[in-house]
């Protein structure tokens with residue numbers, strides 16, 4: 001009896017033909033101005049539960065799953081499967097592991113009516129020329145343990161196309177590597193502009209909304225110098241070399257990076273002046289392909305200060321070094337980080353440590369992003385001072401890449417402290433303990449002064465300027481950190 005059960009499970013779970021190993025989905029949009037989108041899928045069950053990987057919304061407890069309608073589940077022979085909705089995006093089926101099921105459902109295109117933790121740019125939205133979706137907002141999946149590929153077909157109105165991060169296997173069909181590749185990415189369907197751009201070893205599929213069609217070159221010009229700078233900083237390529245980039249106009253500027261794609265919404269005009277915001281956003285999301293996706297933490301929330309704060313600091317450095325940001329803009333950005341940090345600590349009264357604040361990364365973003373940026377800035381200076389400017393934050397990141405990026409191992413807080421200590425040759429545990437794991441207030445004034453910068457501050461006002469009498473050693477540190485391309489000479493402050 002025991003043997004028979006085992007064999008039955010083996011046959012059901014592993015399946016004997018190739019056809020039933022991989023899952024497949026068809027996404028159907030019926031007209032140019034749809035109210036719903038239809039999805040049908042076929043897959044083998046990994047358990048009796050199927051799910052949507054939902055994003056929290058203050059108004060929708062069940063996230064995107066609250067917008068699923070008309071779910072019908074059948075077996076391969078057409079026999080209906082009964083199910084119950086179990087909450088937070090889970091459906092429990094009267095079926096067994098390994099059963100092949102066919103799901104059909106509609107998704108109401110009403111995501112724009114709700115607020116979402118990370119922003120609508122990481123969920124789903126409509127544009128005049130099409131529809132944006134993350135895989136998590138579109139696909140009900142059987143779990144994520146299967147290693148088989150997933151075919152995604154699109155049945156779209158005439159003149160529409162689908163831009164996806166997945167390679168095309170035949171006309172209109174794309175192949176995701178596995179369930180996580182399917183749900184942790186974004187796509188755009190519509191009449192938008194799609195252009196494939198090769199930059200060094202990278203291929204980008206740019207999907208750009210109608211209003212930004214004439215700005216495509218500006219986006220490419222912003223990305224082109226950054227990619228080799230990032231490869232050099234980390235000492236290698238990120239985990240992917242092919243990415244989808246979706247850029248559309250929005251009510252607020254925001255962006256989100258996924259393992260093989262990123263999504264940007266830009267508010268207002270796109271030109272060189274406003275690149276302080278949109279160019280920064282693109283640079284920040286690109287950097288996440290290394291710090292966040294290739295180098296990833298063991299805990300999804302405790303190290304947000306490193307994922308977001310360090311990414312933003314490295315973005316500021318890289319935009320300065322490549323000359324994309326003039327030095328004045330670079331100092332404004334550091335001032336903004338200092339402002340965010342003091343607002344979080346003194347006005348919003350966030351009493352969490354920077355690490356703990358990661359659990360509510362979006363609500364406490366001023367501490368996570370602003371504070372994390374200042375920790376990176378201070379640590380960069382600590383390493384440079386300890387090594388006579390032979391090393392800096394770049395060595396910390398390339399060590400993180402070598403130890404965790406290339407291997408796929410996950411890092412912990414202790415790993416960051418250890419590597420910072422090794423790179424600087426000086427114990428950094430007290431610094432991290434006080435300002436990252438603890439709740440001490442990090443005053444960047446002395447750090448600025450030590451490298452020849454004057455920080456003038458009152459309440460939430462911050463002004464950073466270069467001393468005209470900075471020593472050659474101080475100037476050398478600033479040049480190592482910020483490069484020389486954005487420099488236009490000091491602002492002439494004497495002391």
Ligand SMILES: [Zn+2]
Pocket residue numbers: 284288307308311
């Ligand atoms: Zn980010």
